[in-house]
Amino acid sequence: MINFIVSRLKAFKYAWDGLVDLLLYQEPVLVHLAAIVVALGTAWFLDFPTWKWVAIVFCIGFTLTTEALNTAVEYVVDLVSPEYHVLAGKAKDIAAAGVMLSAMTSAIIFGILIYDSLA
Numbered sequence: 001m002i003n004f005i006v007s008r009l010k011a012f013k014y015a016w017d018g019l020v021d022l023l024l025y026q027e028p029v030l031v032h033l034a035a036i037v038v039a040l041g042t043a044w045f046l047d048f049p050t051w052k053w054v055a056i057v058f059c060i061g062f063t064l065t066t067e068a069l070n071t072a073v074e075y076v077v078d079l080v081s082p083e084y085h086v087l088a089g090k091a092k093d094i095a096a097a098g099v100m101l102s103a104m105t106s107a108i109i110f111g112i113l114i115y116d117s118l119a
């Protein structure tokens, strides 16, 4: 049982290290962080009800999760295929498309929430 707890704590530490890498050293994340600040500020200014805060928190987690997976794909592709390969390019492009889709979905949801508050 102790071994299980220690291994889970270690796994959490590794995930935490990945989060620090993502938030501090990945430039594209700065764009997301700026958007998050704007979204939270707007939500506060418009006095969003609880359900809208839930939607915003979900969108933030959704977008950052896809950015984390995209960064992981980039690391692995750079490791296994430092030279040009059409499949390496496709892997990076599709991973990036995942980020774009999540960001666009979040932006649309945010727009609907604002429209609902101002209508």
Ligand SMILES: Nc1ncnc2c1ncn2[C@@H]1O[C@H](COP(=O)(O)OP(=O)(O)OP(=O)(O)O)[C@@H](O)[C@H]1O
Pocket: 028, 074, 077, 081, 082, 083, 084, 085, 086, 088, 089, 090, 092, 093, 096
């Ligand atoms: N090894 C490779 N083989 C083929 N194409 C690649 C390879 N590495 C990168 N590419 C192409 O170049 C594009 C940009 O790759 P890069 O590694 O610079 O990612 P990036 O999108 O700039 O990352 P970031 O989101 O961190 O700015 C990829 O989406 C892909 O189309």
